[in-house]
Amino acid sequence: MLTLQRRQLVGHDILLARHGNHICSMRLDRSTGRVIALLDDGSVDSAPNLISPDLQLPETIQSVLRNDWKFLATVSGCVAGLAGVMIAAAFSLAGLSADPALAELMTTYQAY
Incomplete structure (x- = not known):
């Protein structure tokens, strides 16, 4: 199940326990995959961020x-393309109509 919560960084806890x-x-x-801490005296310490490499963390x-950025970009592009085709079809149908009232209705439909 997708929970989309912020991951707790194990390295933060380890470094806080070591240096307070x-x-x-x-x-x-x-x-x-490490958390790096800068200490008061100018030294640097690090700790691993995972308890186990095969630990399955919740998704964020x-x-x-x-x-999934490629999939989301593809879907967004397809939706934008479909919307463009539908808008072009609506304007072309309005232009093909012999009745000017129908053409005006189709082009101003978004105002309602």
């Missing part, structure tokens, strides 16, 4: 977009 209030800032290094909005 001596941490100035923390950042996530996605390429190595960012992870869904990162994994």
